[in-house]
Amino acid sequence: QSALTQPPSASGSPGQSVTISCTGTSSDIGKYNYVSWYQQHPGKVPKLIIYEVTKRPSGVPDRFSGSKSGNTASLTVSGLLAEDEADYYCSSYAGSNKFVFGPGTRVTVL
Protein backbone atom coordinates (compact mmCIF):
# COMPACT_ATOMS: atom_id res chain seq x y z
CA GLN A 1 0.00 0.00 0.00
CA SER A 2 2.21 2.82 -1.28
CA ALA A 3 1.26 6.46 -1.32
CA LEU A 4 0.47 8.12 -4.62
CA THR A 5 2.91 10.63 -6.12
CA GLN A 6 2.11 14.30 -6.72
CA PRO A 7 4.29 17.31 -7.52
CA PRO A 8 4.76 19.45 -4.41
CA SER A 9 3.71 22.67 -6.09
CA ALA A 10 2.02 24.20 -9.10
CA SER A 11 1.13 27.75 -10.02
CA GLY A 12 -0.68 29.89 -12.51
CA SER A 13 -1.93 33.41 -13.06
CA PRO A 14 -5.59 34.34 -12.63
CA GLY A 15 -7.60 33.11 -15.58
CA GLN A 16 -5.02 30.53 -16.59
CA SER A 17 -5.21 26.77 -16.16
CA VAL A 18 -3.12 24.51 -13.96
CA THR A 19 -2.93 20.73 -14.14
CA ILE A 20 -1.82 18.51 -11.28
CA SER A 21 -0.72 14.92 -11.82
CA CYS A 22 -1.18 11.99 -9.48
CA THR A 23 0.78 8.84 -10.23
CA GLY A 24 -0.03 5.47 -8.75
CA THR A 25 0.40 1.89 -9.85
CA SER A 26 -1.43 -0.82 -11.72
CA SER A 27 -2.90 -1.88 -8.36
CA ASP A 28 -4.69 1.37 -7.62
CA ILE A 29 -5.16 4.15 -10.18
CA GLY A 30 -4.42 1.86 -13.10
CA LYS A 31 -6.91 -0.77 -11.95
CA TYR A 32 -9.88 1.20 -10.61
CA ASN A 33 -11.86 4.23 -11.78
CA TYR A 34 -12.12 5.34 -8.17
CA VAL A 35 -9.85 8.37 -8.14
CA SER A 36 -10.93 11.32 -6.02
CA TRP A 37 -9.52 14.79 -5.54
CA TYR A 38 -9.77 16.99 -2.44
CA GLN A 39 -9.18 20.70 -1.92
CA GLN A 40 -7.95 21.92 1.45
CA HIS A 41 -7.54 25.54 2.46
CA PRO A 42 -5.30 26.35 5.44
CA GLY A 43 -6.96 25.43 8.71
CA LYS A 44 -9.95 23.89 6.96
CA VAL A 45 -11.24 20.38 6.43
CA PRO A 46 -10.58 18.69 3.07
CA LYS A 47 -13.40 19.07 0.57
CA LEU A 48 -14.25 16.56 -2.16
CA ILE A 49 -14.09 18.16 -5.61
CA ILE A 50 -13.80 15.16 -7.96
CA TYR A 51 -14.82 11.51 -7.58
CA GLU A 52 -14.81 8.52 -9.91
CA VAL A 53 -12.04 10.19 -11.93
CA THR A 54 -14.21 12.79 -13.67
CA LYS A 55 -17.39 13.47 -11.66
CA ARG A 56 -18.04 16.63 -9.66
CA PRO A 57 -20.17 16.70 -6.51
CA SER A 58 -23.05 19.11 -6.48
CA GLY A 59 -21.87 22.68 -6.02
CA VAL A 60 -18.33 22.22 -7.34
CA PRO A 61 -17.67 24.59 -10.27
CA ASP A 62 -17.06 23.06 -13.69
CA ARG A 63 -13.69 24.83 -13.70
CA PHE A 64 -12.51 21.69 -11.94
CA SER A 65 -12.10 18.62 -14.12
CA GLY A 66 -10.45 15.24 -13.76
CA SER A 67 -9.02 12.64 -16.08
CA LYS A 68 -6.96 9.46 -16.05
CA SER A 69 -4.53 7.70 -18.34
CA GLY A 70 -2.93 4.46 -17.29
CA ASN A 71 -1.53 4.77 -13.78
CA THR A 72 -1.75 8.58 -13.72
CA ALA A 73 -4.72 10.76 -12.88
CA SER A 74 -4.88 14.50 -13.39
CA LEU A 75 -6.81 17.43 -11.99
CA THR A 76 -7.17 20.57 -14.10
CA VAL A 77 -8.31 23.87 -12.67
CA SER A 78 -9.33 26.24 -15.45
CA GLY A 79 -9.90 29.96 -15.18
CA LEU A 80 -7.89 30.20 -11.98
CA LEU A 81 -9.33 32.35 -9.23
CA ALA A 82 -7.59 33.60 -6.12
CA GLU A 83 -9.83 31.34 -4.05
CA ASP A 84 -8.39 28.28 -5.81
CA GLU A 85 -5.12 28.77 -3.94
CA ALA A 86 -5.05 25.69 -1.71
CA ASP A 87 -3.59 22.23 -1.24
CA TYR A 88 -4.94 19.51 -3.51
CA TYR A 89 -4.82 15.82 -2.68
CA CYS A 90 -5.59 12.84 -4.87
CA SER A 91 -6.87 9.54 -3.54
CA SER A 92 -7.51 6.13 -5.06
CA TYR A 93 -9.15 2.91 -4.09
CA ALA A 94 -6.43 0.27 -3.87
CA GLY A 95 -8.46 -2.93 -3.57
CA SER A 96 -9.23 -5.08 -0.51
CA ASN A 97 -11.16 -2.23 1.09
CA LYS A 98 -8.07 -0.02 1.18
CA PHE A 99 -7.55 3.54 0.02
CA VAL A 100 -4.44 5.63 -0.51
CA PHE A 101 -3.81 9.38 -0.64
CA GLY A 102 -1.18 11.41 -2.40
CA PRO A 103 1.13 13.81 -0.50
CA GLY A 104 -0.56 16.87 -1.91
CA THR A 105 0.16 19.71 -4.32
CA ARG A 106 0.12 23.33 -3.22
CA VAL A 107 -1.42 25.51 -5.90
CA THR A 108 -0.38 29.14 -5.90
CA VAL A 109 -2.27 31.79 -7.85
CA LEU A 110 0.33 34.30 -8.95
Place this chain on the structure above:
Amino acid sequence: EVQLVESGGVLVQPGGSLRLSCAASGFTFSRDWMHWVRQAAGEGPVWVARIKGDGRETGYADSVQGRFTISRDNAKNTVYLQMNSLRVEDTAVYYCAVEGEPAGLCPWGQGTLVTVSS
Protein backbone atom coordinates in the same frame (compact mmCIF):
# COMPACT_ATOMS: atom_id res chain seq x y z
CA GLU B 1 -27.70 18.75 6.66
CA VAL B 2 -25.10 16.04 7.20
CA GLN B 3 -23.16 16.48 10.43
CA LEU B 4 -20.25 14.47 11.77
CA VAL B 5 -18.88 15.18 15.24
CA GLU B 6 -15.74 13.40 16.38
CA SER B 7 -14.71 13.05 20.01
CA GLY B 8 -12.29 11.16 22.21
CA GLY B 9 -8.98 12.67 21.18
CA VAL B 10 -6.57 13.21 24.09
CA LEU B 11 -2.92 13.02 25.11
CA VAL B 12 -1.91 9.38 25.61
CA GLN B 13 1.40 7.66 26.31
CA PRO B 14 3.09 5.39 23.78
CA GLY B 15 1.70 1.89 24.07
CA GLY B 16 -1.62 3.18 25.34
CA SER B 17 -5.15 2.80 24.00
CA LEU B 18 -7.89 5.17 22.98
CA ARG B 19 -11.35 5.00 21.44
CA LEU B 20 -12.54 7.70 19.10
CA SER B 21 -16.23 8.26 18.35
CA CYS B 22 -17.97 9.96 15.46
CA ALA B 23 -21.64 10.86 15.88
CA ALA B 24 -23.49 11.25 12.59
CA SER B 25 -26.76 12.92 11.69
CA GLY B 26 -28.64 14.21 8.68
CA PHE B 27 -28.44 11.11 6.48
CA THR B 28 -29.32 7.42 6.47
CA PHE B 29 -26.29 6.33 8.48
CA SER B 30 -26.75 2.56 8.07
CA ARG B 31 -26.58 2.86 4.28
CA ASP B 32 -23.15 4.40 3.88
CA TRP B 33 -19.54 3.33 4.20
CA MET B 34 -17.74 5.35 6.87
CA HIS B 35 -14.03 6.15 7.00
CA TRP B 36 -11.39 7.41 9.39
CA VAL B 37 -8.62 9.56 7.95
CA ARG B 38 -5.81 11.19 9.89
CA GLN B 39 -3.66 14.21 9.22
CA ALA B 40 -0.50 15.07 11.10
CA ALA B 41 0.44 18.72 11.46
CA GLY B 42 1.81 20.09 8.21
CA GLU B 43 1.21 16.82 6.37
CA GLY B 44 -1.41 15.50 3.98
CA PRO B 45 -4.31 13.26 4.91
CA VAL B 46 -3.60 9.56 5.40
CA TRP B 47 -6.37 7.04 5.04
CA VAL B 48 -6.82 4.83 8.13
CA ALA B 49 -9.88 2.59 7.95
CA ARG B 50 -13.26 1.95 6.34
CA ILE B 51 -16.43 0.11 7.39
CA LYS B 52 -19.47 -0.89 5.36
CA GLY B 53 -22.96 0.30 6.27
CA ASP B 54 -23.97 -3.01 7.83
CA GLY B 55 -20.61 -3.34 9.57
CA ARG B 56 -19.77 -6.60 7.84
CA GLU B 57 -16.80 -5.41 5.85
CA THR B 58 -13.80 -3.42 7.02
CA GLY B 59 -10.46 -2.33 5.64
CA TYR B 60 -7.32 -0.90 7.22
CA ALA B 61 -4.15 0.86 6.22
CA ASP B 62 -1.10 -1.37 6.59
CA SER B 63 0.31 1.02 9.19
CA VAL B 64 -2.59 0.39 11.60
CA GLN B 65 -3.62 -3.16 10.68
CA GLY B 66 -3.73 -5.27 13.83
CA ARG B 67 -3.62 -2.24 16.16
CA PHE B 68 -6.76 -0.29 15.22
CA THR B 69 -10.34 -1.53 14.92
CA ILE B 70 -13.18 0.30 13.23
CA SER B 71 -16.75 -0.47 14.28
CA ARG B 72 -20.18 1.11 14.18
CA ASP B 73 -23.46 1.17 16.08
CA ASN B 74 -26.21 1.94 13.61
CA ALA B 75 -28.76 2.30 16.42
CA LYS B 76 -26.67 5.20 17.76
CA ASN B 77 -25.55 6.55 14.34
CA THR B 78 -21.99 6.36 15.58
CA VAL B 79 -18.73 4.99 14.18
CA TYR B 80 -15.77 4.18 16.39
CA LEU B 81 -12.04 3.74 16.07
CA GLN B 82 -10.40 1.65 18.78
CA MET B 83 -6.70 2.43 18.81
CA ASN B 84 -4.31 0.12 20.66
CA SER B 85 -0.52 -0.02 20.98
CA LEU B 86 -0.33 3.64 20.09
CA ARG B 87 2.91 5.04 18.71
CA VAL B 88 4.30 8.55 18.57
CA GLU B 89 3.75 8.50 14.80
CA ASP B 90 0.00 8.02 15.33
CA THR B 91 -0.17 11.63 16.50
CA ALA B 92 -2.60 13.47 14.23
CA VAL B 93 -6.02 15.00 13.84
CA TYR B 94 -8.41 12.14 13.16
CA TYR B 95 -11.36 12.81 10.88
CA CYS B 96 -14.37 10.67 10.20
CA ALA B 97 -15.94 10.96 6.78
CA VAL B 98 -18.89 9.58 4.88
CA GLU B 99 -18.35 7.85 1.57
CA GLY B 100 -21.10 10.00 0.17
CA GLU B 101 -20.04 9.35 -3.42
CA PRO B 102 -18.45 6.14 -4.77
CA ALA B 103 -14.97 6.14 -3.20
CA GLY B 104 -15.38 9.85 -2.51
CA LEU B 105 -15.37 11.12 1.07
CA CYS B 106 -17.93 13.84 1.60
CA PRO B 107 -18.40 15.37 4.02
CA TRP B 108 -15.72 15.20 6.69
CA GLY B 109 -16.09 16.02 10.37
CA GLN B 110 -14.07 18.72 12.07
CA GLY B 111 -11.62 16.21 13.53
CA THR B 112 -10.31 15.28 16.96
CA LEU B 113 -6.66 15.60 17.99
CA VAL B 114 -4.79 12.54 19.21
CA THR B 115 -1.37 13.17 20.71
CA VAL B 116 0.86 10.24 21.57
CA SER B 117 3.72 11.37 23.75
CA SER B 118 5.50 10.48 26.97
